Amino acid sequence: MTKRNKIIYWIATIWLALGMLSTGVVQLFRAKAGQGGVDSIIHLGYPVYFLTIMGIWKFLGVLTVLIPKFPLLKEWAYAGFFFAMTGAIFSHIATGDSVIEIFPSLLLLILTIVSWYFRPADRKVILANQ
Structure with missing residues (x-):
């Protein structure tokens, strides 16, 4: 991973974490x-209890994206962020x-998307057939 990509990854990831944490x-x-x-x-048009669910998921997603290892869990966290944000956009x-x-x-x-795309190799899922 180049230094440029590492900088892009960490800037995007820190801003993503701060945004998800603050809204959570x-x-x-x-x-x-x-x-x-x-x-x-x-x-x-959503029930108020949905706030608790989203807040907990965002907090857990931020922890997952920031901690080392657990690449499969990271994929799920990124997918959750993607679905939550596209859902929010279309709801608005x-x-x-x-x-x-x-x-x-x-x-x-x-x-x-930027954080997911530029994530380091040790944070990616490696398939056995590759």
């Missing part, structure tokens, strides 16, 4: 207002939200 905390504490809070989740689009309200989810989706 907002969701776990069920903040009234703000991105991903109670008002937002109700506006999108379906309710007619503006681009400003869609942007945080879109940014986290981009960071997820």
Whole structure:
């Protein structure tokens, strides 16, 4: 892995972790207002208990992406982030939200893809037939 790719990976991964952790905390504490809070989740048509589920998953996903080893578990964490963010984007689009309200989810989706793409070899799943 080149130094450039390693820098890109760590910048994207740290920003992804901070974004997922901060929104996960907002969701776990069920903040009234703000991105991903109670008002937002109700506006999108989801039950409030969904905040707890998403908050826990985001926290566990951040831990998984940051700790060494467990490449298969990392794949699942990245997939979970991908599905959560694409779901959030399409939920905002379906309710007619503006681009400003869609942007945080879109940014986290981009960071997820960049972090996954530039991850080091020891964080990738290696198939037996390769």
